[in-house]
Ligand SMILES: *[C@@H]1O[C@H](CO)[C@@H](O)[C@H](O)[C@H]1NC(C)=O
Ligand SMILES: *[C@@H]1O[C@H](CO)[C@@H](O)[C@H](O)[C@H]1NC(C)=O
Ligand SMILES: *[C@@H]1O[C@H](CO)[C@@H](O)[C@H](O)[C@H]1NC(C)=O
């Protein structure tokens with residue numbers, strides 16, 4: 001419990017809280033039973049070279065007892081135009097669930113003090129503490145990665161019988177974007193290369209990493225160097241306007257009923273150095289890693305983790321959150337069978353969603369319902385493969401949704 005709290009504080013202290021403002025909402029109706037709404041988050045300001053790390057509290061979200069079918073996000077400017085990754089790189093967005101003490105709501109809204117009256121409700125795991133807690137989330141590959149869950153499956157939310165008395169279910173966005181307009185080294189800047197940023201002099205003396213200890217001096221780049229409001233070095237002659245951006249997000253959902261089948265959501269991390277304490281696995285995810293250039297080899301870089309699934313289930317969906325440079329990533333069963341491979345898609349043009357040289361999508365596995373079952377206690381192997389090039393802040397997060405049962409009628413199709 002204590003470590004969970006500490007990690008939550010580490011994570012949240014890295015972010016700047018923004019006040020809630022009004023947002024615009026478009027609820028679209030369709031004859032079909034699936035409801036859909038597009039929301040616009042509050043604005044955040046970016047300028048050339050600037051990093052923005054924000055927590056957007058109490059975001060608009062469909063109400064009631066629902067089953068979410070998809071959650072798609074992109075960055076737009078003030079007139080709603082999609083912003084390409086080479087202007088503002090979307091490092092990540094996470095949608096995180098929390099519950100709020102209703103009598104303290106007003107205070108929390110005024111003060112942005114999250115120390116009291118709020119409890120985070122993380123996904124099913126498997127990283128330790130509060131690491132990778134989100135229900136939905138991705139990065140530059142958002143526009144090209146499907147989040148659709150096939151029928152009859154959905155993520156059940158807002159079940160009134162499960163909600164703690166006196167609390168309300170809410171959602172926040174935790175985001176990191178990097179405005180790379182005018183920077184010397186766009187790619188390095190998108191990878192949060194420390195030496196490109198104007199870090200404070202005492203940076204390595206005071207900055208604490210994932211494990212709660214000071215960052216090693218040889219930490220060359222990643223999440224911890226991309227702090228809110230830091231700036232990547234600009235070309236001398238570059239001047240560009242600051243601007244206000246927001247997240248535009250579309251959620252599709254259904255009203256919950258007995259025909260829906262709930263899913264459990266897991267994020268597996270290829271940096272997880274699992275240990276065991278008797279029969280209890282102890283996870284030790286690093287969230288990110290550095291890929292050294294290996295001059296002696298042409299082989300791609302492979303990062304592997306062996307991760308026990310205490311509780312298994314039927315695989316319904318699989319994809320990955322990776323960074324530019326990824327080749328593919330595969331999740332294997334204990335017997336070596338392939339559960340899912342997610343392949344990378346790179347852009348070839350200029351327009352948002354197809355930015356040349358950037359990772360713009362990861363493929364999704366939709367196994368035939370019932371065809372892939374992970375056993376309770378099965379040890380999965382996650383393998384993330386990147387090109388053999390120096391990279392900082394590489395990620396290898398595999399997302400899976402598991403169902404406890406498959407409806408009979410779907411098994412027979
Ligand atoms: C409504 O249904 C049509 C046809 O099935 C589909 O193309 C469209 O995206 C749907 N709209 C929404 C809001 O889901
Ligand atoms: C909510 O907060 C109030 C004020 O701090 C406190 O008295 C109350 O016990 C809290 N409610 C719950 C359910 O924790
Ligand atoms: C950081 O720590 C080192 C010793 O570990 C010390 O020499 C240096 O003065 C410190 N720098 C700042 C800015 O505090």
Ligand SMILES: *[C@@H]1O[C@H](CO)[C@@H](O)[C@H](O)[C@H]1NC(C)=O
Nearest residue numbers: 043044045078241242243244
């Ligand atoms: C961004 O929005 C804020 C708040 O509405 C405003 O004060 C600021 O001037 C805007 N910045 C730009 C560059 O438009």
Ligand SMILES: *[C@@H]1O[C@H](CO)[C@@H](O)[C@H](O)[C@H]1NC(C)=O
Nearest residue numbers: 275276277278279280281282
């Ligand atoms: C391992 O398990 C023992 C007994 O259940 C417990 O006391 C101990 O704290 C655990 N160690 C870790 C590192 O979780």
Ligand SMILES: *[C@@H]1O[C@H](CO)[C@@H](O)[C@H](O)[C@H]1NC(C)=O
Nearest residue numbers: 300327328329330341343385
């Ligand atoms: C993933 O990429 C590696 C390296 O290029 C390749 O050898 C392997 O066949 C790929 N795996 C799949 C399942 O496509």
